[in-house]
Amino acid sequence: MTPTSAAPTAEDARVAAFEARIAAGESIEPKDWMPERYRKQLIRMMSQHAHSEVVGMLPEGNWITRAPSLRRKMSLIAKVQDEGGHGLYIYCGAETLGVDRHDLVEQLLNGTAKYSSIFNYPTLSWADMGVIGWLVDGAAIVNQTILAKTSYGPYARAMIRICKEENFHKRQGYEIVTTLARGTPAQRAMVQDAVNRFWWPSLMMFGPSDTDSPNSGELLRWKVKRKTNDELRQRFVNLTIPQVQAVELTVPDPDLHYDATSGNWEFGAIDWTEFNQVIRGNGPCNKERLDARRAAHEDGQWVREAATAYAEKHASRATEAA
């Protein structure tokens, strides 16, 4: 914590030195001095990210018991397990900033912390397992590849490791999509429907437009963020459209067109009303997702208490024996 007795000039000098380090491309480590705003922004981003991994286990977990082949079942279990691992890893990373994971989880459960709004959409067919891997993990990779260069060392290192697994998930997802797109007419219809449902929410994953992103300016200066939301969104669309074409599917955007001057796939207007509704808790599954997390937490209370009681008993027995 910053000593409150420090004179404003000393504080200013420390901020200046901190910003000079960032400008020089140095990474900030847990024991380094950092402005409180920087610490808070990182805790916010990292906890949201960890919560997203954990809540993100639910929509895909919904299809594990119905996976149509043993190979697909195994890779889906492994993917959801990876997400739990990412959550754990990022919670640990956030703890290097002086917060307790249990407090962060409490914020998720009491609804004060956010998580990625994409997970508030229901998974309605097996094709969603392919499309989520392809589009949702694909969008996450675009974000996280940049985050791997973020100025906070522990977060950057976590992102490098996580991106490797996410790339694997994306390939796996696109392989499911390809199989369905080349499958029976029913499978093809199933995957097109999944793309129709997840396309716009995937674009919304990059957050509000730059003109309307409250945290962006400072985060960019401190190299917490390295690209704007709109830049990343465009990058994702440009990467994804050729993949859509390769499997002869469509995206639900009549305004989509290629702009030869910019080299961009220009897309239609995003429905920010929907985005804001989901962010505010009014998405199709916000309540279900939080209810499921709360139920797991409450049902697990006696288990956690048992583990604590057992550890205490055995610690005291070990002391007595010594």
Added chain:
Amino acid sequence: MSPSTPGAPASPAGPRTSPPANALFEYVLRLGDDRLVLGHRMAEWCGHGPILEEDIALSNIALDLTGQAAALLALAGEIEGAGRSEDALAYFRDETAFRNALITELPTGDFGFTIVRQFFFDAYSLLLWDVIAKGGHAKLAALAAKSLKEDTYHLRHSSEWVRKLGDGTPESHARAQAAVDALWRFTGELFERDAIDDAAAAAGVAVDHAALAAQWRELVEGVLREATLVVPAAPGAMVTGGRRGRHTEHLGHLLAEMQIVARSHPGASW
């Protein structure tokens, strides 16, 4: 068929049980179905565990069991020689054709039930793999050796939790004991011996069921004792039937869910 008097109506008398055509196929199917069904139950925890670390651990166990099942069912299909893949066996058999022990198909229950069931099964599975790994069926022995490593970890995990729950709080103790009491009557089936086992023994998979049961009992009772839990004093009769396709009412529901997508699109690739 019993001889009938000329002119009398044909008797619908049939054999008490139909002898299986291919005993080794049936034997490997039992091994595969146990793990397929138990892995499915374990996977139901995914995203709903009591703590994130357990979510990851339970998913990992589900993954191992499903992987073992896939390899075993593939081997069963190969032994059968009728062109059925592991997926054909998993997704296109009805419940009466499943050969898993009943204990694997019971609903997940609370975390205590899941852990005690897993502990009972892990102890059995580890002891069994140890025998099969040394047995005379090369492919099965190789699968057993690989599974043995996974199950060593599974047993460590489940037995640690049995100790924590049994010797934790009064509530966890009561829940764990209730699980032991409820599950005990399903454990006898794991050690039953029948004509399939005899035939498997002739094919090089010789398991001494009585010895296995004694070792299991010693292992299980040791951990239960440390956990301050007890074997039910009056356990009642053992429940069996899974190995012959006579299941509890739970399996049909499990399969309905597991098989719905595959069966809705016959002939499709995934």
